Amino acid sequence: MPDRPDTPLLDQVHVPADLKRLSDAQLHQVANELRAETISAVSVTGGHLGAGLGVVELTVALHAVFDTPKDKLIWDVSHQSYPHKILTGRRDRIRTLRQQGGLSGFTKRSESPYDPFGAAHSSTSISAALGFAVARDLGGTAEGGLGDAIAVIGDGSMSAGMAFEAMNNAGHLKKRLIVILNDNEMSIAPPVGALSTYLTRLYAGEPFQEFKAAAKGAVSLLPEPFREGAKRAKEMLKGMAVGGTLFEELGFSYLGPIDGHDLDQLLPVLRTVKARATGPILIHVLTKKGKGYAPAERARDRGHATAKFDVVTGEQKKAPSNAPSYTSVFGKTLVDEAARDDRIVAVTAAMPDGTGLNLFAERYPSRCFDVGIAEQHGVTFSAGLAAGGLKPFCAMYSTFLQRGYDQVVHDVAIQRLPVRFAIDRAGLVGADGATHAGSFDVAFMANLPGMVVMAAADEAELMHMVATAAAHDEGPIAFRYPRGEGVGVDLPERGEVLQIGKGRMVRQGSRVAILSFGTRLQEVLQASEALTARGISPTVADARFAKPLDEDLILDLVRNHEALITIEEGAIGGFGSHVAQLLAEKGVFDTGLKFRSMVLPDTFIDQASPEAMYEVAGLNASDIETKVLEVLGVASIGEKRA
Numbered sequence: 001m002p003d004r005p006d007t008p009l010l011d012q013v014h015v016p017a018d019l020k021r022l023s024d025a026q027l028h029q030v031a032n033e034l035r036a037e038t039i040s041a042v043s044v045t046g047g048h049l050g051a052g053l054g055v056v057e058l059t060v061a062l063h064a065v066f067d068t069p070k071d072k073l074i075w076d077v078s079h080q081s082y083p084h085k086i087l088t089g090r091r092d093r094i095r096t097l098r099q100q101g102g103l104s105g106f107t108k109r110s111e112s113p114y115d116p117f118g119a120a121h122s123s124t125s126i127s128a129a130l131g132f133a134v135a136r137d138l139g140g141t142a143e144g145g146l147g148d149a150i151a152v153i154g155d156g157s158m159s160a161g162m163a164f165e166a167m168n169n170a171g172h173l174k175k176r177l178i179v180i181l182n183d184n185e186m187s188i189a190p191p192v193g194a195l196s197t198y199l200t201r202l203y204a205g206e207p208f209q210e211f212k213a214a215a216k217g218a219v220s221l222l223p224e225p226f227r228e229g230a231k232r233a234k235e236m237l238k239g240m241a242v243g244g245t246l247f248e249e250l251g252f253s254y255l256g257p258i259d260g261h262d263l264d265q266l267l268p269v270l271r272t273v274k275a276r277a278t279g280p281i282l283i284h285v286l287t288k289k290g291k292g293y294a295p296a297e298r299a300r301d302r303g304h305a306t307a308k309f310d311v312v313t314g315e316q317k318k319a320p321s322n323a324p325s326y327t328s329v330f331g332k333t334l335v336d337e338a339a340r341d342d343r344i345v346a347v348t349a350a351m352p353d354g355t356g357l358n359l360f361a362e363r364y365p366s367r368c369f370d371v372g373i374a375e376q377h378g379v380t381f382s383a384g385l386a387a388g389g390l391k392p393f394c395a396m397y398s399t400f401l402q403r404g405y406d407q408v409v410h411d412v413a414i415q416r417l418p419v420r421f422a423i424d425r426a427g428l429v430g431a432d433g434a435t436h437a438g439s440f441d442v443a444f445m446a447n448l449p450g451m452v453v454m455a456a457a458d459e460a461e462l463m464h465m466v467a468t469a470a471a472h473d474e475g476p477i478a479f480r481y482p483r484g485e486g487v488g489v490d491l492p493e494r495g496e497v498l499q500i501g502k503g504r505m506v507r508q509g510s511r512v513a514i515l516s517f518g519t520r521l522q523e524v525l526q527a528s529e530a531l532t533a534r535g536i537s538p539t540v541a542d543a544r545f546a547k548p549l550d551e552d553l554i555l556d557l558v559r560n561h562e563a564l565i566t567i568e569e570g571a572i573g574g575f576g577s578h579v580a581q582l583l584a585e586k587g588v589f590d591t592g593l594k595f596r597s598m599v600l601p602d603t604f605i606d607q608a609s610p611e612a613m614y615e616v617a618g619l620n621a622s623d624i625e626t627k628v629l630e631v632l633g634v635a636s637i638g639e640k641r642a
């Protein structure tokens, strides 16, 4: 291939094997072009920018040295995988990232053989890589064969318990396994915790000086078992690592820290590891999140996630908002409640901004706890806080709370501890797709004895639910609300404490009653207007509670209507199932009630705009209208038009 720096090289790289024909100098150029292409693509699609920019050189080096897809390269979270996608045959579709029918914003097995393991939740990569390593050694038959197993995990993700469970197991099994710790001293927010402090200590002083010299002198200075007589290198590395590192104590060889933006360090180190490694090895790589794009490097979150933007100015193209986000209403309301009650404390698992708790942390720093990416600990820590007489609000995204489920059951619910679960991103979330959809929380919370479960129909209702949770000391309580803007309703001065287990009548009609749980209420009201124009006037009620159910309201509705339809933005097994159970128990079905339950379909819905996802889910106003016509035996919208 040409060796002139003015000849574009990325165009000639269609699969990683093409990198192997390039000189190291040319790989530098590929990295520069890859960075520019990543910035250009994300400027068009929006998405996760900073993490990918931080691993451009690492991505090039890994693909130049290892033999993917036979070697299994596993990106933790995989929000940093856009450069990897560009190098692995997906460049022609990179501007479809996070859009319906386009590339996922994360690695996905069904998308490419170069994505051996899907992710989006953090800290799974070492476990998965260890699984591949063991499968390789025991004659497993993965597509494309089984070679090296390489996990790339960030410093934020490394703090999670699951990563240490995997290290513990790997150190014991002693299989050849490569873990690359990509340390950029950032999570979404600045990382917190003792591990973060420890990692900083590992390279305090002059981090790369000796190692750079060593790497440039090729492989001769790498530690055992990478080279015979590697005494000097070993001493050097040990010295840099302030004695035996935590990773060595866990049974890993430790290599580093090395400059993750310097291909002259990365390439020889990875080549040597590939040639010589025997057991588990951890390579500690230092990088900069947002590297090489000034607006990202400057941003508070280092460009972690961005809307579409102007490449020259870095200015983001955000749609103007018409109403406050649910997240901000939650954050502000909790700050207000906390001003009246100094027992209120708040817990987030590495998502202070995402959950709105940044407001709380600013106002009450000593009462707000960012536990890092550690949802399991966050839940049990909240249980401890509650047992200690405080009023913890454990604010987590629905999808991440899944990771703390046993803790919700075992540590909170069984002990009837009054932990308040603020469940954000409940329902479909759009571009992040199926991994981030908050589909299951109603089902997994409402089946727990003693758990109160609420869903806000709008932002004023959310304020009431925060107040209700603050006042509820009898046991655990949860309230859910979606991603994005509220409806734009007037907000009260302060939230009212709701009566536990009581819904509200929204619109009195006849024949059919629609019982809504959560924010689909707006679509229900829209459908009701359309139906009224057709001569059918539904009754509409807002259940507010999935647990305990408002039995009086429900039984009243079924007594006075020929049909009942429930609707929620959640999977099968949630609110509608609880209503069905009640109706079955009360023998209501024996009387011929027509009952339907509108829930998310029993599929994982891929990324798309929220509107498109609701269409796929069949939870829009027109779907509700159709459902009403169907249950009443009236011609459907389509039939009528035909």
Ligand SMILES: Cc1ncc(C[n+]2csc(CCOP(=O)(O)OP(=O)(O)O)c2C)c(N)n1
Binding pocket: 051, 054, 077, 079, 080, 120, 121, 122, 153, 154, 155, 156, 157, 158, 184, 186, 187, 188, 289, 304, 349, 350, 351, 373, 375, 400, 403
């Ligand atoms: C279990 C889980 N909790 C929270 C998140 C949200 N999240 C996505 S990326 C991220 C930060 C990851 O930091 P790090 O691993 O250091 O990667 P970096 O972005 O710095 O490259 C967080 C908290 C997640 N994906 N999974």
Ligand SMILES: CC(=O)[C@@H](O)[C@H](O)COP(=O)(O)O
Binding pocket: 048, 077, 079, 120, 188, 305, 354, 425, 429, 432, 483
């Ligand atoms: C990768 C990840 O898990 C987060 O960055 C997530 O994409 C944030 O989602 P929100 O944009 O809804 O906060």
Ligand SMILES: [Mg+2]
Binding pocket: 154, 155, 156, 157, 182, 183, 184, 185, 186, 187
């Ligand atoms: Mg990081």
